[in-house]
Amino acid sequence: xxxxxxxxxxxxxxxxxxxxxxxxxxxxxxxxxxxxxxxxxxxxxxxxxxxxxxxxxxxxxxxxxxxxxxxxxxxxxxxxxxxxxxxxxxxxxxxxxxxxxxxxxxxxxxxxxxxxxxxxxxxxxxxxxxxxxxxxxxxxxxxxxxxxxxxxxxxxxxxxxxxxxxxxxxxxxxxxxxxxxxxxxxxxxxxxxxxxxxxxxxxxxxxxxxxxxxxxxxxxxxxxxxxxxxxxxxxxxxxxxxxxxxxxxxxxxxxxxxxxxxxxxxxxxxxxxxxxxxxxxxxxxxxxxxxxxxxxxxxxxxxxxxxxxxxxxxxxxxxxxxxxxxxxxxxxxxxxxxxxxxxxxxxxxxxxxxxxxxxxxxxxxxxxxxxxxxxxxxxxxx
Numbered sequence: 001x002x003x004x005x006x007x008x009x010x011x012x013x014x015x016x017x018x019x020x021x022x023x024x025x026x027x028x029x030x031x032x033x034x035x036x037x038x039x040x041x042x043x044x045x046x047x048x049x050x051x052x053x054x055x056x057x058x059x060x061x062x063x064x065x066x067x068x069x070x071x072x073x074x075x076x077x078x079x080x081x082x083x084x085x086x087x088x089x090x091x092x093x094x095x096x097x098x099x100x101x102x103x104x105x106x107x108x109x110x111x112x113x114x115x116x117x118x119x120x121x122x123x124x125x126x127x128x129x130x131x132x133x134x135x136x137x138x139x140x141x142x143x144x145x146x147x148x149x150x151x152x153x154x155x156x157x158x159x160x161x162x163x164x165x166x167x168x169x170x171x172x173x174x175x176x177x178x179x180x181x182x183x184x185x186x187x188x189x190x191x192x193x194x195x196x197x198x199x200x201x202x203x204x205x206x207x208x209x210x211x212x213x214x215x216x217x218x219x220x221x222x223x224x225x226x227x228x229x230x231x232x233x234x235x236x237x238x239x240x241x242x243x244x245x246x247x248x249x250x251x252x253x254x255x256x257x258x259x260x261x262x263x264x265x266x267x268x269x270x271x272x273x274x275x276x277x278x279x280x281x282x283x284x285x286x287x288x289x290x291x292x293x294x295x296x297x298x299x300x301x302x303x304x305x306x307x308x309x310x311x312x313x314x315x316x317x318x319x320x321x322x323x324x325x326x327x328x329x330x331x332x333x334x335x336x337x338x339x340x341x342x343x344x345x346x347x348x349x350x351x352x353x354x355x356x357x358x359x360x361x362x363x364x365x366x367x368x369x370x371x372x373x374x375x376x377x378x379x380x381x382x
Contacts, residue, residue, distance in 0.1 A: 098175020237308030245296025
């Protein structure tokens with residue numbers, strides 16, 4: 001393991017500036033909006049801010065305030081934050097992002113989790129926070145090899161925590177991070193204190209339970225419809241990620257559009273961009289993909305899952321049956337689980353919390369709610 005500091009060469013920023021100054025814009029179909037993808041007018045405005053208002057060096061300085069490291073694990077360089085709590089007896093907590101996120105998602109929650117006393121919280125519930133970057137993403141990429149499946153990433157997380165000297169630890173994740181966290185628990189149940197997720201994929205059989213409410217049936221119908229329209233990005237990344245990578249690796253505006261669409265669709269619509277997730281944070285997240293050239297290798301995780309499904313194999317084994325699980329449901333996520341079906345598939349759920357606000361990125365949208373729920377779940381699991 002080695003300390004890591006972000007130091008992007010100036011020539012990389014100059015190249016970005018030149019590309020942003022020479023964008024070729026598509027024609028916006030008359031009378032259309034977000035239903036066909038990111039509108040030209042919206043992206044022009046955001047790119048204008050990227051060119052003249054956004055300050056990468058300020059973002060870089062902020063990121064470098066957090067202790068960062070890299071380690072070689074299973075053939076990949078893994079980048080991670082490791083923030084030790086000043087409180088004795090702090091619980092080790094692994095926090096995992098998904099796509100199109102990054103460790104930037106969690107910057108607002110790391111401090112309150114690691115140092116609750118300093119943020120007005122109970123010092124008796126503190127965490128040593130480890131925020132790894134998935135191989136193929138950001139500073140953990142790009143990876144040149146194949147075979148980076150969810151179980152393999154989970155194995156890397158377990159090895160990383162072993163090397164850090166943690167015998168037992170807690171896990172939290174959203175998006176891919178939820179699947180990876182649950183897989184770590186399946187592989188190493190004796191080492192995991194509990195798993196907290198804010199994203200859970202369950203079955204979509206609306207006829208299986210006659211006692212479902214209309215609202216619950218609506219959730220399942222939304223999940224079923226997901227594959228007919230909003231899941232276009234999944235189809236592309238699960239089948240031809242390398243073809244997509246040419247455009248996203250060559251065009252910063254293409255990379256921005258590919259990511260910003262999901263932040264727009266998956267965040268709380270009552271707080272539209274740039275308010276649900278502020279522009280600087282959004283652009284910093286995009287910069288991690290752009291500066292590291294990881295559009296293709298991050299999409300490869302979808303390909304590995306797709307390849308397993310096409311071969312008739314599940315991407316992960318059945319969920320763990322020994323480890324307590326908490327589910328935090330934020331109402332504007334794009335897939336919302338139903339408790340009855342979730343309990344049927346994951347019977348060790350011991351905490352289920354439904355919130356009134358927030359979407360797919362709660363650490364960015366509702367950091368206080370997420371921190372409170374994590375503290376409540378792990379308060380007696382030490």
